[in-house]
Amino acid sequence: MRKFLGFFIFLSALSVVLFLTELHHKHSIKATDIEIKKGYSIKQISRILEEKGIIRNRAVFLIYSKIKGKSLKEGYYQFEGDLSIKDVWEILYKGREKLFPFTITPGEDLIDIGKKLEKEGFLKKEIFYHYVFSRENLKKFSLKGNSFEGYFPPETYYLRKNPDIEYVVKTFLKEFKKSYEPVLRSKNLKGLSPYHIMIIASLVEKETALTEEKPVIAGVIMNRLKKGMRLQIDPTVIYALKLVGLWNGKLTKEMLKFDSQYNTYVYFGLPPTPISSFSVETLKAVINYKKTDYLYFFTKDGKKHIFSKTYREHLKKMIKSFP
Known part of the structure; x- marks a missing residue:
């Protein structure tokens, strides 16, 4: 009985060592893009990662995910370089997505921006127009006017692939609040609002x-x-x-x-x-x-x-x- 117990402890310890070794072992990954869609289970995610060669052992990924007990974020990711299963899990948990540049140039209006968003594969222009020309949507952000015209500063933004409209609008408005609102709070407005x-x-x-x-x-x-x-x-x-x-x-x-x-x-x-x-x-x-x-x-x-x-x-x- 003691021999069996000792052997069991040995196997358990060996399993833990092998698990930790595989968890932390880094292997080289060529630039590989994957998309984790909303509602994907850990099993689905682990299968995709293994099939794409991003991880070598999905069982270890599943066990580690169960131990952590936290959900992974949807999005579009690119994995490249020397990464371990733990590294891959952390990237998905923290939502470190691959982002794509999108530039608004001075003088472009909402119609121009909508066309460009569609052309560059971010968002259908009809979805964009329906949202940004709505006074009700403007009220959600306590902004003045009949549309979001003038609230999207000319700048290069970094957007996720296939973003929802509110994510896009909030990204643009973040720049407005950071760079434009302080200027508009000036006391030197010549009597104009x-x-x-x-x-x-x-x-x-x-x-x-x-x-x-x-x-x-x-x-x-x-x-x-x-x-x-x-x-x-x-x-x-x-x-x-x-x-x-x-x-x-x-x-x-x-x-x-x-x-x-x-x-x-x-x-x-x-x-x-x-x-x-x-x-x-x-x-x-x-x-x-x-x-x-x-x-x-x-x-x-x-x-x-x-x-x-x-x-x-x-x-x-x-x-x-x-x-």
Whole structure:
């Protein structure tokens, strides 16, 4: 009996040693991607890992998972290099997914962003539009406006593959709260609300890419608002047309009459929401706009603008520039 007991203890100790050895043994893995979907059991996960060559012994993975008693996170993972079963388990437990870059550039609007998300394989644009143009969804985050336009900063983000819409929106908003809200809490808002500053920033972003011009154009917009003049900004017409699927890439005189609250040729004041994303630089340029007597501007080369104080001066410069 004692011999049997001693042999049993020996086998048990040997099993533990072998288990721990296999658990901590590292083997080289070539870059291998797997997707763990919601609802996958530990057994399913261990089978996938073994079939892909990420682990060599799924029994050890299963036992270790049972000992830990914690769930593994769904997601898209890439395993590469020298990893042990314990390393693999930790990666799945902590949700260290493989992330993919997604860039929003200054001046892109929600329609542009939706198309890009679909093109790059993240999300169907219809799902994106349904969510971001909903006032009810906006209320979930206690944000002002009719849509999320202006709340998604131009930046390179790292997103998981096949993300749900709320994950995408929360990722974009995290950057807004970190980089934009502190600027919008400035006491130097010239009597305008933070949301109005955002709208003006989007107009400036669409009008110029030149850093030195941004505070000047912001000043022109402020001057026209104070005088009760229509802003007459072409990108607002383009945005109005894009919202209803009528923008064809060419702005005509007839389009300037398009009836929309966004059309600043038809309606006075600011459009109801921003019309695009905008950089922090542009936001600061609006808050610290340059005070001038300018009321008009145009561009000859599509880049640099020519400014005027009166309409007569404006016409003279245009005639001289476009004889």
